[in-house]
Amino acid sequence: MIGTNYHFGFIGLGLIGGSIARALKNVYPDCTITAFSRTLAPLELAKSDGNVDNITTSIDADSFGRCDYIFLCTPVQYISSYFMKLKDIINPSCTVTDVGSVKGYVYDAAVSAGLESNYIGGHPMAGSEKTGYANSSAILLENAYYIITPTPLTRHEVLDEYVAIVRSIGSIPIVMDCRTHDHSVAGISHLPHLIAGSLVNLVHDCDSGDGLMKRLAAGGFKDITRIASSSPEMWEQICMTNTSAILELLDAYINSLTDIRNNLAEHNEGYIYNMFERSSEYRNSISDASKGFVPQAYLLHLDIADREGAIASVATLLAANSISIKNIGIVHNREFEHGALCMEFYNDESRTLAAKLLKANNYSLC
Numbered sequence: 569m570i571g572t573n574y575h576f577g578f579i580g581l582g583l584i585g586g587s588i589a590r591a592l593k594n595v596y597p598d599c600t601i602t603a604f605s606r607t608l609a610p611l612e613l614a615k616s617d618g619n620v621d622n623i624t625t626s627i628d629a630d631s632f633g634r635c636d637y638i639f640l641c642t643p644v645q646y647i648s649s650y651f652m653k654l655k656d657i658i659n660p661s662c663t664v665t666d667v668g669s670v671k672g673y674v675y676d677a678a679v680s681a682g683l684e685s686n687y688i689g690g691h692p693m694a695g696s697e698k699t700g701y702a703n704s705s706a707i708l709l710e711n712a713y714y715i716i717t718p719t720p721l722t723r724h725e726v727l728d729e730y731v732a733i734v735r736s737i738g739s740i741p742i743v744m745d746c747r748t749h750d751h752s753v754a755g756i757s758h759l760p761h762l763i764a765g766s767l768v769n770l771v772h773d774c775d776s777g778d779g780l781m782k783r784l785a786a787g788g789f790k791d792i793t794r795i796a797s798s799s800p801e802m803w804e805q806i807c808m809t810n811t812s813a814i815l816e817l818l819d820a821y822i823n824s825l826t827d828i829r830n831n832l833a834e835h836n837e838g839y840i841y842n843m844f845e846r847s848s849e850y851r852n853s854i855s856d857a858s859k860g861f862v863p864q865a866y867l868l869h870l871d872i873a874d875r876e877g878a879i880a881s882v883a884t885l886l887a888a889n890s891i892s893i894k895n896i897g898i899v900h901n902r903e904f905e906h907g908a909l910c911m912e913f914y915n916d917e918s919r920t921l922a923a924k925l926l927k928a929n930n931y932s933l934c
Contacts (some may be wrong), residue, residue, distance in 0.1 A: 572596050572597070572598040572599060573596075573598045573599060573600070574596065574599050574600075574636045574637065575599065575600045575601075575602070575634050575635045575636050575637075576589070576592055576599055576600070576601045576602070576635065576636070576637050576638075576639065577601075577602045577603070577604075577631075577632045577635035577637065577638040577639065578601065578602070578603040578604065578620075578638075578639050578641060579603075579604045579605075579627065579638065579639070579640050579641065579642060579650055580604075580605060580639075580640065580641035580642040581603045581604075581605045581610045581611060581614055581620070581641065581701050582610070582641060582699060582700055582701060582704070583695070583696060583698065583699050583700060583701070583703055583704050583708070584641055584667045584692060584694075584695070584704075584708075585603075585639060585641030585667065585701075585704075586610065586614065586619070586700075586701035586704030587694075587704040587705055587706065587708040587709055588639060588641070588667070588692070588709065588737070589601055589603065589614065589619050589620060589639075589704075590617075590619050590704055590705065590706035591706045591707075591708075591709060591737035591738065592733075592737060593618070593619045593706075594706050594737075595736045595737055596736075600621050600622070601619065601620045601621050601622070602620070602621065602622040602623075602624060602631055602632065602635065603620045603622070603623055603624070604623075604624050604625070604626070604627055604631065604632075608623075608625065610700065610701035610702070611623035611624075613701055613702065614701055627650070627653045627654065627657075628657060629657040632654065632657060632658060633657050633658065633659060634659065635658065635659075635662055636661070636662060636663070637662070637663050637664075637665065637730075637733070638654065638658065638662060638663070638664045638665070639665055639666070639667065639690075640664065640665065640666040640667070640668075641666070641667050643668075643802075643805055644666075644668040644669070644670055644673060644674060644805055644806075644809050645805055645808075645809070647666055647668065647674050647677055648677035648680070648681070651664070651677055651678055651680075651681035651683055651687075652681050654681075654683070655681045655682055655683055658686065660686075662686055663686060663687075663688055663726060663730060664678070664683055664686050664687050664688075665687070665688050665689065665690040665730070666689060666690055667690055667691065667692055668689075668691065669691055669753060669757070669806055669810075670750060670753075670806060670809045670810040671689040671691060671715070671717045671746035671747075671749045671750055672746045672747055672749075672750045672810070672813075673809040673810065674687075674689055674746075675687065675689060675717065675719060675746045678719070679719075684719045684720075684721045685719070685721040685722070687719055687722075688716060688717070688718050688719070688722055688726070688727065688730050689715075689716065689717030689718075689719075689746055689749070690714065690715070690716055690717075690730075690734075691714070691715040691717075691749065691753075692709050692712060692714045692715075692739060693712050693713040693714065693715065694708050694709050694712035694739075696708065707738065709737055709738060709739045710737075710738035710739070711738065711739075711740065712739050712740065713739070713740050713742055714734045714739035714740060714741050714742070715742050715744065715749050716730060716731060716734065716741050716742065716743045716744075717743075717744060717745060717746040717749055718743065718745075727743070731743065747813075750810050750813045751813045751816070751817075753810070753813075754810055754813035754814045754816070754817050755817050758806055758807065758810055758813075758814050759814060759817050759818060759821060760795065761795050761796070761798060761803055762807070762814070762818070763821070764792065764793045764794070764795045764796040765796045765803075767792070767793055767796070768793050768796045771785065771789075791865075794865060828843070865912055866894075866912060866913040866914070866915060866916055866918065866919040867910060867911065867912050867913075867919070868910070868911045868913070868919055868922060868923055868926075868933060869909070869910055869911075869933065870882065870909040870910075870911065870926065870931055870932070870933055871909075871931075871932040871933075872909050872931070878909075879896065879909065882909065882911075882926070882931070883896065885925065885926070885929060886922055886925065889921070889925055891913070891918050891921055891922050891925070892913070892914060892918065893911055893912070893913060894912045894913055894914050895911070895912040896909070896910070896911045896912070897909075897910055
């Protein structure tokens with residue numbers, strides 16, 4: 569098991585990097601944490617919080633030469649340049665890891681920099697709609713899958729220690745090779761984001777002049793396209809670095825759409841029935857117990873009478889009990905939705921507390 573006095577280095581200290589640093593400091597209070605960021609504000613805040621011991625504006629041997637682990641918490645496109653800066657200053661036993669959502673690209677960069685024996689890929693499958701160190705949390709990664717991708721040169725004892733660190737901060741470590749990781753996330757996240765974005769644009773382009781589709785869009789449409797609001801910069805980066813895996817699954821998806829179209833044209837009712845039966849069975853088998861890569865929406869649907877002050881009463885009740893609402897709205901299209909009022913919360917704990925409170929006050933949840 570890792571010693572309590574290890575030295576951790578962080579390059580980049582945003583939401584994920586800050587959350588890992590906080591968690592490590594909680595579990596290993598005697599450890600030393602050194603952090604670098606292109607902006608000084610998060611470093612100064614982290615030091616004042618007591619989560620970072622040393623802050624630096626340069627990547628050199630004095631700052632990172634004594635680190636046992638260095639976490640690269642920057643956009644994937646910048647990681648190769650940091651590898652080049654680190655390769656001549658780290659100690660031979662240092663493990664360099666990252667938190668990127670694409671692993672093959674980063675592995676190739678590590679090999680090019682001569683760091684294959686030092687590099688272990690990491691992908692904590694957690695996040696938030698908020699960004700930056702100020703919004704980081706020591707519990708953000710609790711019960712979240714943390715993918716670990718060793719290289720062929722990773723020694724067993726080094727991998728075991730890294731797995732132990734990940735487990736100690738409350739995450740669920742899963743070890744796999746980088747190509748398997750990239751294929752998997754292309755299917756469960758990267759392709760769905762492309763589909764959601766393209767579907768929203770399709771409705772936009774096909775809508776009537778008076779925006780009827782947009783006005784009617786609710787319930788299921790908003791649910792399956794929620795991720796279309798993600799950062800354009802981030803998703804361009806992901807798609808440009810995991811292109812081959814995405815293309816493979818995109819081709820398969822296009823073929824499946826063609827198959828659906830052909831069966832619709834032939835009015836093959838059995839095909840449509842079997843498709844939804846098969847998808848429903850698989851979808852219902854997916855557990856809600858663990859955090860996944862696509863951020864979850866914490867929703868409650870509430871039946872309330874359409875009368876003046878009804879929404880204000882609900883909001884006041886929750887606010888009086890320190891429960892924050894992320895979003896709230898009337899469901900006008902209830903064809904596929906239950907409840908006239910839909911509320912979204914920031915986390916599952918808030919949703920659970922809200923549900924108990926509303927039920928105790930005789931509100932009907934759907």
